[in-house]
Amino acid sequence: MVSIDEVARRAGVSTATVSRALSGRGHVSDATRERVETAAKSLGYVVSSSASSLASGRTRNIGVLVPFLDRWFFSTVLSGTASALMRRGYDITLYNLTADREQRRSIFETFLRRQRVDGVIAISIELGDEETERLRELGLPVIAIGGPNPRLSTLTVDDVAVARLATEHLIALGHRDIAHIGASPEFDIDFHIPTRRRLGFEQALADAGIPARPSLFEPADFTIEGGFRAAKQLLGRPGERPTAIFAASDEMAIGALLAARELGYRVPEDLSVVGIDGHELGEFFRLTTVDQFPLGQGERAADAILDELEAKDAGTSREEPRHLPYELIVRGTTARLEH
Amino acid sequence: MVSIDEVARRAGVSTATVSRALSGRGHVSDATRERVETAAKSLGYVVSSSASSLASGRTRNIGVLVPFLDRWFFSTVLSGTASALMRRGYDITLYNLTADREQRRSIFETFLRRQRVDGVIAISIELGDEETERLRELGLPVIAIGGPNPRLSTLTVDDVAVARLATEHLIALGHRDIAHIGASPEFDIDFHIPTRRRLGFEQALADAGIPARPSLFEPADFTIEGGFRAAKQLLGRPGERPTAIFAASDEMAIGALLAARELGYRVPEDLSVVGIDGHELGEFFRLTTVDQFPLGQGERAADAILDELEAKDAGTSREEPRHLPYELIVRGTTARLEH
DNA sequence: GCGGCGCATGCAAGCGCTTGCAGTATTCTG
DNA sequence: CAGAATACTGCAAGCGCTTGCATGCGCCGC
Numbered sequence: 059m060v061s062i063d064e065v066a067r068r069a070g071v072s073t074a075t076v077s078r079a080l081s082g083r084g085h086v087s088d089a090t091r092e093r094v095e096t097a098a099k100s101l102g103y104v105v106s107s108s109a110s111s112l113a114s115g116r117t118r119n120i121g122v123l124v125p126f127l128d129r130w131f132f133s134t135v136l137s138g139t140a141s142a143l144m145r146r147g148y149d150i151t152l153y154n155l156t157a158d159r160e161q162r163r164s165i166f167e168t169f170l171r172r173q174r175v176d177g178v179i180a181i182s183i184e185l186g187d188e189e190t191e192r193l194r195e196l197g198l199p200v201i202a203i204g205g206p207n208p209r210l211s212t213l214t215v216d217d218v219a220v221a222r223l224a225t226e227h228l229i230a231l232g233h234r235d236i237a238h239i240g241a242s243p244e245f246d247i248d249f250h251i252p253t254r255r256r257l258g259f260e261q262a263l264a265d266a267g268i269p270a271r272p273s274l275f276e277p278a279d280f281t282i283e284g285g286f287r288a289a290k291q292l293l294g295r296p297g298e299r300p301t302a303i304f305a306a307s308d309e310m311a312i313g314a315l316l317a318a319r320e321l322g323y324r325v326p327e328d329l330s331v332v333g334i335d336g337h338e339l340g341e342f343f344r345l346t347t348v349d350q351f352p353l354g355q356g357e358r359a360a361d362a363i364l365d366e367l368e369a370k371d372a373g374t375s376r377e378e379p380r381h382l383p384y385e386l387i388v389r390g391t392t393a394r395l396e397h
Numbered sequence: 398m399v400s401i402d403e404v405a406r407r408a409g410v411s412t413a414t415v416s417r418a419l420s421g422r423g424h425v426s427d428a429t430r431e432r433v434e435t436a437a438k439s440l441g442y443v444v445s446s447s448a449s450s451l452a453s454g455r456t457r458n459i460g461v462l463v464p465f466l467d468r469w470f471f472s473t474v475l476s477g478t479a480s481a482l483m484r485r486g487y488d489i490t491l492y493n494l495t496a497d498r499e500q501r502r503s504i505f506e507t508f509l510r511r512q513r514v515d516g517v518i519a520i521s522i523e524l525g526d527e528e529t530e531r532l533r534e535l536g537l538p539v540i541a542i543g544g545p546n547p548r549l550s551t552l553t554v555d556d557v558a559v560a561r562l563a564t565e566h567l568i569a570l571g572h573r574d575i576a577h578i579g580a581s582p583e584f585d586i587d588f589h590i591p592t593r594r595r596l597g598f599e600q601a602l603a604d605a606g607i608p609a610r611p612s613l614f615e616p617a618d619f620t621i622e623g624g625f626r627a628a629k630q631l632l633g634r635p636g637e638r639p640t641a642i643f644a645a646s647d648e649m650a651i652g653a654l655l656a657a658r659e660l661g662y663r664v665p666e667d668l669s670v671v672g673i674d675g676h677e678l679g680e681f682f683r684l685t686t687v688d689q690f691p692l693g694q695g696e697r698a699a700d701a702i703l704d705e706l707e708a709k710d711a712g713t714s715r716e717e718p719r720h721l722p723y724e725l726i727v728r729g730t731t732a733r734l735e736h
Numbered sequence: 737g738c739g740g741c742g743c744a745t746g747c748a749a750g751c752g753c754t755t756g757c758a759g760t761a762t763t764c765t766g
Numbered sequence: 767c768a769g770a771a772t773a774c775t776g777c778a779a780g781c782g783c784t785t786g787c788a789t790g791c792g793c794c795g796c
Contacts, residue, residue: 108450109752127476448782
């Protein structure tokens with residue numbers, strides 16, 4: 059690997075000047091900069107990240123914490139993060155936080171402490187108190203996407219409002235017997251968001267003067283299969299059958315769609331279904347949903363953390379937690395209730 | 398952040414001894430090692446990756462190249478890789494290789510040359526000649542999963558055999574009018590594998606003395622929606638209707654399933670469908686498939702590269718390219734052809 | 737009893753950069 | 767036109783580790 063000395067020699071300057079010319083820190087005349095750049099390019103020189111990090115304390119690398127790699131939502135957010143970071147020249151180091159206590163600990167106590175990253179993005183991870191503390195101890199900028207964590211800068215969508223929006227859409231279409239598929243009240247710590255969605259659902263009903271009926275709630279695990287089973291329960295039960303289902307995720311909504319089909323219900327004539335997320339399959343299933351633009355979420359988180367890093371560098375103060383956009387996308391799975 | 402000096406002071410030894418005790422390189426008496434470990438733990442010391450990398454040339458970090466982050470297959474492989482690497486104390490730096498020429502170039506010419514990684518895993522990426530060359534120039538161990546690349550160590554499943562297996566399963570069930578949904582012959586460079594799958598399909602037919610009929614081939618893009626459209630074509634066409642469909646991916650197979658349902662065909666009574674991959678939704682759809690255990694592929698790649706790294710360290714010679722396992726999983730979407 | 741060997745440890749020289757400080761050259765200000 | 771400010775560049779001291787070499791010591795074999 060070619061080193062900075064070779065570039066310096068070739069350009070006829072000191073290594074200090076090469077460093078300054080290439081990093082853009084400090085003054086270098088245009089002529090010199092050009093000579094240095096030419097030399098660097100012709101030699102194929104790329105600064106060694108470890109040497110540079112050691113000397114400067116900057117790594118040009120961001121750590122990303124994800125709970126699941128193989129679920130659409132998370133990998134989509136990650137994808138957005140990755141492309142935004144790479145656009146700005148940053149590398150991305152991935153930490154897959156599973157439920158395994160021991161493994162989680164080692165991430166917080168070892169992996170993240172290797173001084174390999176300049177900042178951390180936590181994607182939809184409900185962190186324990188101690189984990190949050192470990193994260194703060196790192197002394198690095200941290201941005202969390204998802205569940206609002208008062209002790210960290212967060213980028214969140216207002217999940218209560220999102221759920222209200224979806225529910226109000228159904229109410230506006232004349233539905234009153236609206237079922238909800240969401241997380242059961244006593245769920246994993248990785249899910250705080252579902253609770254807020256259920257809350258929004260209940261608020262919307264209450265505002266419309268519709269009493270909440272426990273029989274119209276069915277818990278599921280946020281997968282297609284979970285949604286399928288839940289919908290079968292809701293639709294197969296004797297007595298009060300819902301005319302609409304609000305699922306707390308698109309995947310569950312799709313499951314509900316398939317269940318309805320299998321039971322012979324026509325969607326949206328016999329049953330309206332709305333989800334949340336903006337899943338890639340939504341279009342295919344003509345699913346009405348509240349899109350939360352996960353790709354954009356990832357990009358925003360990346361930009362936010364890099365801005366913070368640069369602001370820190372420049373001494374500027376950092377921004378306040380931002381709210382993420384969402385939008386009702388009406389497609390073919392919801393319709394006015396026919397009497 | 399606490400440094401090695403503090404640990405050395407606390408343990409009453411030199412920094413050299415701390416380094417040796419903690420890294421396990423060189424001789425340290427048990428008593429000393431224990432004292433060092435206690436000191437390190439009580440101070441919360443973790444070696445600085447940049448300092449360590451700079452001094453030793455080892456980064457404890459593996460670069461992973463992925464074409465798509467948000468497609469099930471790739472994120473599943475990645476997930477396997479991530480967990481295996483983290484188990485062995487390695488970090489993982491993610492490079493999302495898009496189709497964007499310019500961006501790809503910068504990955505090969507800049508990002509990967511920062512000396513941030515000890516090795517590279519390329520997940521199902523068809524690399525251009527120049528890209529392969531850039532990769533080799535790094536002088537690092539490289540493991541490619543997927544499309545066999547004679548210039549790199551690869552871990553591949555025999556896609557021809559996989560496709561034969563799926564097709565032979567249909568033939569054994571009495572099917573002769575078997576359609577194939579796969580990649581069109583002139584596809585992106587990221588897909589070599591589909592071609593091999595088509596080949597296996599054709600071989601199996603030929604071996605059984607069944608003439609290939611172009612009308613029973615339909616190209617698609619490996620998504621559910623693509624499979625859906627392709628199946629609609631195949632099933633909606635006048636004349637020769639297939640009694641079975643072999644899709645080159647589970648996602649396309651699922652699309653085909655949905656299309657068949659929509660057209661009123663019963664699966665498997667009227668139509669058998671088989672896919673490839675072992676998709677997580679396969680179970681839900683009762684899909685017969687040839688599982689290629691993507692999670693395991695990721696783990697194997699990780700283990701292979703770490704083994705190679707350690708072998709290099711120890712001077713042992715490295716292993717030959719390995720073949721990945723696959724298995725026909727018969728579920729509910731294939732059945733004997735009734736006359 | 738002595739040379740030789742291997743283990744345990746320390747010394748100190750880097751690894752390849754960045755950056756504070758200092759020295760010059762150049763430009764600006766009044 | 768003097769004095770000050772500013773732009774450009776180089777020197778060299780690290781950044782926090784790792785590791786080759788040297789040292790000291792106890793033990794072995796003959």
